[in-house]
Amino acid sequence: MEKESSLMKKKPKKFNYTPGAYAVQCYKCMKWRSVGSKHEFETIRASFIEDPWYCNKNPNVSCDDPADLEYDASRIWIIDKPNLPKPPQGFERELVLRRCYSKIDAHYTTPTGKKVRAPSEIGKFLDSKSEYKEAGVDVSQFCFTVPKIMNDMFLRKRESGDDKSRNVKSKVEDD
Numbered sequence: 001m002e003k004e005s006s007l008m009k010k011k012p013k014k015f016n017y018t019p020g021a022y023a024v025q026c027y028k029c030m031k032w033r034s035v036g037s038k039h040e041f042e043t044i045r046a047s048f049i050e051d052p053w054y055c056n057k058n059p060n061v062s063c064d065d066p067a068d069l070e071y072d073a074s075r076i077w078i079i080d081k082p083n084l085p086k087p088p089q090g091f092e093r094e095l096v097l098r099r100c101y102s103k104i105d106a107h108y109t110t111p112t113g114k115k116v117r118a119p120s121e122i123g124k125f126l127d128s129k130s131e132y133k134e135a136g137v138d139v140s141q142f143c144f145t146v147p148k149i150m151n152d153m154f155l156r157k158r159e160s161g162d163d164k165s166r167n168v169k170s171k172v173e174d175d
């Protein structure tokens with residue numbers, strides 16, 4: 001079972017969604033804990049298999065504490081693959097969920113603001129900018145594998161028009 005995920009939250013102004021929160025699952029108690037930032041998430045993810053995550057890696061948190069997030073229908077969960085390489089400094093890995101909720105795209109934004117969507121494009125970019133190659137940036141540090149979209153619960157709840165999910169969501173957003 002994959003044990004890591006970023007969360008999608010609705011962003012009304014755009015047609016596509018980007019992750020609104022990040023979470024990691026404890027290897028021992030299986031509870032979900034919030035991860036403060038995307039970069040922290042990427043650091044945990046990069047060595048997730050050899051260095052599994054436990055609640056007590058958060059200061060003052062133990063497995064006895066209630067989960068930060070419940071895996072439920074209040075949002076779309078996307079489950080990332082473990083051990084994806086952390087993007088080189090200055091490069092951002094971005095995920096965009098299409099409005100249909102069923103397709104997700106992964107791309108990188110380079111330090112120059114260029115969006116790249118395939119290893120061949122990264123290769124071309126590095127060939128044209130020798131300073132990154134010289135700094136040790138390599139195509140192998142990029143991964144375009146997309147995470148799994150766990151949208152079944154969310155879509156079912158949405159179709160049934162259950163208001164409870166909306167309350168949970170706005171509660172999370174107030175935090």
Ligand SMILES: [Zn+2]
Nearest residue numbers: 026029055063
């Ligand atoms: Zn735990």
